[in-house]
Amino acid sequence: MPHSDSPTRITVISASMGAGHDGAARELTRHLTAAGFLVDRHDFLDLLPARIGKLLSGAYLRLLTWAPAGYQRIYAATEHERRPNPAVRALLRGAERRTLATVTPDTRAVVSTYPGASQVLGALRLRGRLAIPALTYLTDFSVHSLWVAPGIDAHLAAHAIPAAQAHEQGAAGVTVTGPMTDPRFTPADEDERRAARTRFGLPQDTSLALLVAGSWGVGPVREAAAEILDTGVALPVVVCGRNHALAERLRADGIAHVHGWVDDMPGLMHACDALVQNAGGLTSLEALAGGLPVVSYRCIPGHGQTNAAALDEAGLAPWIREPDQLAPTLTELLHGPRGRAQREAGLALFTAAPGPVPAVTAMARGPLSAVRPGRQGSSTAVPAGTPDLPAAPIPSQRRPADALTGETVDALTAVTADAPRLPVSARFAAGSRRARRRTVLMVAAVAATLSLGIGAPLAYAYGESPGHHFGALTHYLEDDDR
Structure with missing residues (x-):
């Protein structure tokens, strides 16, 4: 436990895309506080540039409501892609300055419960701008590729199945920690x-x-x-x-x-x-x-x-x-x-593993001098209940997906159209409407990509095949623009 005269600080970054990411962050914050840590909790949507977070959240909700079948096809097509779309990477990079500002000098670890935040933290670690461990707490039972961010030191999973999925996609420091919920959720007599x-x-x-x-x-x-x-x-x-x-x-x-x-x-x-x-x-x-x-x-x-x-x-x-x-x-x-x-x-x-808090505290209490440039994946998956995790090096590249060892498998499975030419003024107005439409479309796409706890990476699919994947969405957005 941290010394009472100098409490250790941990930063937790979530996102208000629905309630699941925030719920996990809330419980993590509560448990870490009870363990004697100071915890700063932030909403990643507030860290995005130009106050775009709420717009992304609203756009994602509309997409999920309007085109669920196409949404599913896009999700499946991009589920194992290794990198976000360049437009998404550019947007995420715009959140780096504010994300770094959440890390005060006495902070010893940062935990993300949201894939967009994990991507930003991993990029900061890779470039040496973040000198403390960054961890991802996987809030889903399945792991989309954006959950696995190069540079993240440890990926914490509730069960062996999401742990294995994360490992197969090259995640570093995969650990089966078990889940964590509010203690009021207990069986009733x-x-x-x-x-x-x-x-x-x-x-x-x-x-x-x-x-x-x-x-x-x-x-x-x-x-x-x-x-x-x-x-x-x-x-x-x-x-x-x-x-x-x-x-x-x-x-x-x-x-x-x-x-x-x-x-x-x-x-x-x-x-x-x-x-x-x-x-x-x-x-x-x-x-x-x-x-x-x-x-x-x-x-x-x-x-x-x-x-x-x-x-x-x-x-x-x-x-x-x-x-x-x-x-x-x-x-x-x-x-x-x-x-x-x-x-x-x-x-x-809930009894087979202690939850994510011991893994987070082990990272936070590790010596900062152990943090140095190195290869991602230097620490393998750790069995549930392991009291300490190694202080992870700053990763420089992704570990191959086939690096899962026999021992790791045992550890993971043990826990269970052409238009007539218009006058200049009309062409200008039409061009403005098209520009706005394209902007809304791209924002909606980015919203979906960043909403992976609830959604799918439409921005990536848009970059690959806009006509095929966005037909229904464009119809709705154009209707709204009239």
Whole structure:
């Protein structure tokens, strides 16, 4: 633990793209503070140049809502690309000065819970401008390539599956640390369950399926709610986050139990019997910590579907791909041995490894003199529970993806158109509109790339094939420009 007369400072950088990245940063901050560290927490969107962060967030949300099928294809096509689009790299470089300003002289480590921030920190490390360790805490169960940033000293994963994915893409210092959630997410006994149902106005003697869609309430939520209701297996209890319009539509559809933003999610989980989710983020981990069986259904594109696949592979949550499988799967989870097995597997995830805090503190307390130029990947993946990590050198190049050793595999798997010519004034106006349209398009593309905890790298795809990938998006943006 740091000396009381000279506390060690750690910087945590997240991003308010939905609530998952911020939730992980909040818990990391709380645990590090409890361990005696001083913690500075920053939103990466505020560090981007020209106050573009909020614009990116809004543009990404619109893209996810308007073109989900194309979004998924683009995500899959770029999932393993090694470098961001040049336009994205230029934008990220514009955040370097403000990012460095968050690191005070007494800071001993920087932790990112967001891929854009990790890319910036890694670049600063590679060029020697950041002289302290930089770590990435992977908040997803699947790892898109932008999560893996050259220059990052350690990549911390909740489970062996995301750890292996990160390692395959050349990540340095991959460590299976286990997940971390608010300690209020715990299994409920019968008395707590009944009290929670009374508090939320829910029926006492009916199976309840908690349907969540992130803080933005995105995806085919209405379809999922209606299909859960039609099974007769459970009543849907829907959380719409900040999507007030969705909540009103669900009530109009006849869904009786609809909530907006819920401050007491641990209590609501205590009241319910299973979680149905579509993104595979922090809420899924919270449910697992609370002893709820989790199922993935009607998942959003990009990381929603890759997370669902990873959770299914890990045996933590089945991914229902067809509606006719919803009723039998819910029945098994609520009333059969499959549900009991998944509850046990979910709870074991939190006892098999100590969480990311020991790995972060080991880096922060390491001697700065050990930080020197060297090769990325000088430290291999470390088994969960390892008390100390080596002080990592400043990396100079990415480790080959095939450097995964047999010992590392064991460690990772042990934890489970031409127009007529117009007058000059008209051509100028049209040109201005086209310029604005292109700007919005590029901003939207960058938004998607930087939103990888929730989305997909459209900017990269735009650079490769704008006509193919952006047809639907351009249609919507041009409609808005009229």
